[in-house]
Each structure stands twice: as structure tokens, then as C-alpha cells.
Amino acid sequence: MEMRHKILVLDDDADWLNLCNEMFAHLPSEPEIRTVVSGARALALLETEPFRLLVCDLKMPRMDGLQVLSIVRRRFPELRTVVLSGLEDEEFRSRAYALGVDLFWLKTDMQVNSQMFLDCIESLLGRDMEGGFRGIQSKSLMDIIQMECLSRSSTVLRITRGPLVAKLWIQNGELIDAETEGARGEAAFLRILAWKSGTFENLPAESGRERTITRPVNALLLESAQSIDETADSVEPGSIEQTAHRKTIWKLALLTREGAEFVIVVPPEGQGEIETMGTQPSEPLAKWARRAVETAKRLGERIEAGPLSHIAGHNLERQMLVLNRGNECFLVGWPPNVAAGPLLEKSKKLVSSWDS
Amino acid sequence: MGFLKRFFRSRAAVQQLPAGSVAVDRNGHVLTYTVSSAYPKELLRDIGQEVLSLFREARAAQMPLAEVSIHFASLHITARELRGGAIIFLFPQAAFSPITTRPRL
Numbered sequence: 183m184e185m186r187h188k189i190l191v192l193d194d195d196a197d198w199l200n201l202c203n204e205m206f207a208h209l210p211s212e213p214e215i216r217t218v219v220s221g222a223r224a225l226a227l228l229e230t231e232p233f234r235l236l237v238c239d240l241k242m243p244r245m246d247g248l249q250v251l252s253i254v255r256r257r258f259p260e261l262r263t264v265v266l267s268g269l270e271d272e273e274f275r276s277r278a279y280a281l282g283v284d285l286f287w288l289k290t291d292m293q294v295n296s297q298m299f300l301d302c303i304e305s306l307l308g309r310d311m312e313g314g315f316r317g318i319q320s321k322s323l324m325d326i327i328q329m330e331c332l333s334r335s336s337t338v339l340r341i342t343r344g345p346l347v348a349k350l351w352i353q354n355g356e357l358i359d360a361e362t363e364g365a366r367g368e369a370a371f372l373r374i375l376a377w378k379s380g381t382f383e384n385l386p387a388e389s390g391r392e393r394t395i396t397r398p399v400n401a402l403l404l405e406s407a408q409s410i411d412e413t414a415d416s417v418e419p420g421s422i423e424q425t426a427h428r429k430t431i432w433k434l435a436l437l438t439r440e441g442a443e444f445v446i447v448v449p450p451e452g453q454g455e456i457e458t459m460g461t462q463p464s465e466p467l468a469k470w471a472r473r474a475v476e477t478a479k480r481l482g483e484r485i486e487a488g489p490l491s492h493i494a495g496h497n498l499e500r501q502m503l504v505l506n507r508g509n510e511c512f513l514v515g516w517p518p519n520v521a522a523g524p525l526l527e528k529s530k531k532l533v534s535s536w537d538s
Numbered sequence: 539m540g541f542l543k544r545f546f547r548s549r550a551a552v553q554q555l556p557a558g559s560v561a562v563d564r565n566g567h568v569l570t571y572t573v574s575s576a577y578p579k580e581l582l583r584d585i586g587q588e589v590l591s592l593f594r595e596a597r598a599a600q601m602p603l604a605e606v607s608i609h610f611a612s613l614h615i616t617a618r619e620l621r622g623g624a625i626i627f628l629f630p631q632a633a634f635s636p637i638t639t640r641p642r643l
Contacts, residue, residue, distance in 0.1 A: 241552050273630055277611075466601075467599050469599060474592055477591055478592075491609040497602060497605075
């Protein structure tokens with residue numbers, strides 16, 4: 183028996199809820215529709231029942247739509263979200279998209295173009311059901327993975343190379359797990375990337391798969407490419423010390439080439455050691471960077487300003503930029519004479535190639 | 539019941555982002571501001587205190603800062619240190635807002 187998707191519609195206007203109920207009932211996939219009039223009730227329902235899509239109003243008493251979406255984003259990352267609002271203000275549109283909603287639609291637009299809106303809803307409901315066998319590819323594995331990630335798709339990539347079989351789990355454009363021949367996670371992924379040829383097929387996504395890979399796929403691809411190059415170039419197999427030394431030299435060269443003064447990689451408190459490259463005393467600055475990110479995140483949540491992008495600071499001696507990446511943050515120091523405009527892009531570039 | 543609801547229904551509202559400037563003293567008290575008076579004062583005070591704590595902790599780390607910017611997806615906060623206090627500029631970001639250049643001392 184085919185499972186019907188569930189849609190949760192949140193709006194404080196009962197008449198509007200009835201209208202949505204009638205409209206969504208005519209969707210081709212015949213989803214099950216539930217309606218609620220408050221954010222608190224919506225969150226309670228989401229905790230108890232699996233929903234595919236949340237359609238949310240913005241302007242509501244007590245808990246507004248942005249607050250609801252901010253909580254939903256953290257607690258139910260796989261839930262598709264649509265904002266259906268009467269607020270014709272670009273600020274709210276950009277804030278909603280900053281919170282990761284899939285679609286922002288004005289109620290007034292819906293009345294004149296309801297079919298397009300329904301098509302969008304149907305598309306959002308069915309995105310993960312499309313999967314299946316999409317054909318054997320004859321491209322490189324790196325190309326396939328990059329395409330899947332760029333298209334933000336969810337799939338399981340099955341790779342066969344003679345007797346060897348591997349699987350990669352991609353969820354919403356992020357590589358979450360890999361498995362081959364007894365290995366799992368990053369180790370398995372790096373091993374698969376070393377395969378020179380093979381065949382690929384796409385299987386339906388497995389949403390419940392446990393995440394074992396947390397680093398961005400691009401960093402892993404770069405690392406793999408570098409490791410393949412190093413293996414090919416090395417005259418004698420390098421020891422661990424040699425590899426570490428080579429990495430240090432490479433990072434210093436990167437730092438010098440970009441013109442940065444220092445980079446400090448700050449893990450969460452109590453989880454690993456601070457890594458410093460450059461001349462600055464790392465401990466107090468790392469502590470400041472960690473506290474600054476915590477402070478900014480707390481403030482952002484309080485004033486509903488969306489996710490933190492970065493923190494910048496300067497004095498007469500230097501400029502600093504704190505970039506938050508996953509669990510850890512990077513503090514990059516620059517001399518004062520570097521133009522402020524491209525500083526963010528330069529820092530991002532430095533950080534993205536740091537682990538490679 | 540419907541009649542009573544007309545009078546006692548709670549007002550719907552979405553929290554606006556603050557736009558304008560705020561001056562705070564070294565103790566985090568708001569001295570003056572150009573942000574809309576509809577914006578909650580306690581949130582302005584929170585912004586001031588968190589910004590001051592960033593400056594204070596940077597000083598403790600032997601890296602006193604003259605200016606700090608916090609970039610969120612929907613709001614940019616730029617603060618300049620003023621003798622222990624700060625003047626804070628708040629710029630909401632729209633989807634197509636032009637890229638702002640950072641003011642320098």
C-alpha cells in the first residue's frame with residue numbers, strides 16, 4: 183500500500199485553513215492534511231507524527247512564523263517548509279529563505295496563480311520519491327558526487343567495480359555516509375574515490391541513515407585528490423611524521439600565498455586541540471573566537487536575525503575574521519593593509535582549502 | 539463567544555529587525571538610539587551588552603578591537619568602541635540589498 187504524505191498547515195486564520203484544506207485535497211498525490219492554529223500546537227504535532235511538509239504563516243500571535251521555522255529548522259531538518267504569508271515585504275522573504283525554507287509564497291499571489299503554487303507543493307512532496315534506477319553513468323565518480331551534491335538531491339549511490347560494491351548516502355546534497363568492504367564513513371569514502379573505474383546507479387534515498395561523515399564533500403574530494411597525487415609522486419612511502427611535516431609546509435605555503443598572518447582552528451571546548459599556523463599566541467585568541475561565536479549565536483537567536491555568517495574585527499595592527507564551520511571555528515588574521523572588501527572571500531577560500 | 543473574541547483576541551505580529559544606531563555606555567546602558575520606538579528596549583539592551591562583551595573579551599585576549607561586525611543572514615551589526623562604550627549600527631539585509639562596504643576608522 184502506498185504511503186500518503188502528510189502536510190501540516192499552520193495559520194491563525196481558521197477560514198484560511200479551510201481554504202488550504204480544500205485546495206491541498208486536490209493534489210495528485212492525495213496527501214493527508216492536518217491544520218493547526220498555533221505554533222506551539224504545530225511543534226507538538228511535529229514531535230508526535232511524521233510530516234513531509236509544513237506550510238506556515240508568518241504573522242501569528244504569541245509565536246510568529248519565523249520563530250516556528252527557526253525551531254523546526256533545528257529539530258526537524260528533513261521537513262520541507264513553505265511560507266504562505268500576506269506580508270509583502272522583501273525583508274521577511276529574505277529572512278524566511280535565510281532560515282532555509284523551500285518556498286516563500288504570498289497569499290495574494292496564490293489567489294491569482296494557485297495552480298503554480300499547487301505544482302510547487304506537489305513537487306516538494308514528491309522530491310524524494312523520484313529516486314530509483316536512473317541509469318548507469320559513464321562519468322568519473324567525482325563528477326557524479328559533485329553533481330548529486332550541487333543538485334541538492336537525496337539518493338543512495340551504488341558503485342560497483344568488479345567484485346567490489348560500495349554505497350554512498352547523500353541527503354539533501356550532503357554526503358552523510360559511505361560503506362565498502364567492511365569500512366565505513368570517511369575512510370570508506372576515500373577508499374572508494376581511489377577506484378579508477380566502475381559503474382554507478384542511483385537508488386532511492388534512505389532518510390533514516392545515520393550520519394557518519396560531517397566534513398564537507400569538497401574538502402574530502404580535495405583531500406583525496408591530493409593524497410592520490412602524493413602517492414603517485416612519492417619516491418618512497420612516507421611515514422606519518424613525513425606526511426605531517428609535508429602538511430605543515432603546505433599550510434604555511436598556503437598562508438603565505440594568500441597573505442594572511444595567522445590561522446587558528448578552534449574546536450568546541452574540550453574536544454581536541456587548537457591548531458595554530460602563524461605567529462600569534464593562540465590560546466587567548468582561540469578562547470575569544472569561541473566565546474565570540476557563542477555570543478553571536480545567542481544574540482542571533484534572541485533577535486531572530488538568522489544563521490551566523492561570520493564575525494569581523496579590526497584595530498590599527500590587524501584585521502581578524504571568525505568563520506564558523508561545522509563544530510569548529512576558524513580565526514584568520516590579516517595585516518591592516520589588505521583591502522577589507524575581498525577579505526571574506528579570501529578567508530573562506532583559505533578555510534575551505536585548509537583541510538585539503 | 540465570538541463577540542468577546544473580537545475584543546480579546548491577541549494581536550498578531552512578526553518581530554521586526556532593528557534598523558538604525560544605538561549608543562551604549564561602558565555599563566551597557568542605552569544612551570541614545572535611532573531604532574524604531576516599536577522595537578523592544580530589552581532587545582536593544584541585549585545587543586549593547588553582547589557587543590560590549592565582545593570588546594571586553596578581545597581586550598582580555600590582548601587584542602583590543604576598534605570595531606567589530608557580526609554578520610547574520612538577515613542582519614549586519616557593526617559596532618565601534620567608544621571609551622569603553624560603543625556605538626552600534628544595525629543594518630537589516632534584504633534579499634537584493636547592495637553589498638555594503640565596511641566603514642573604517
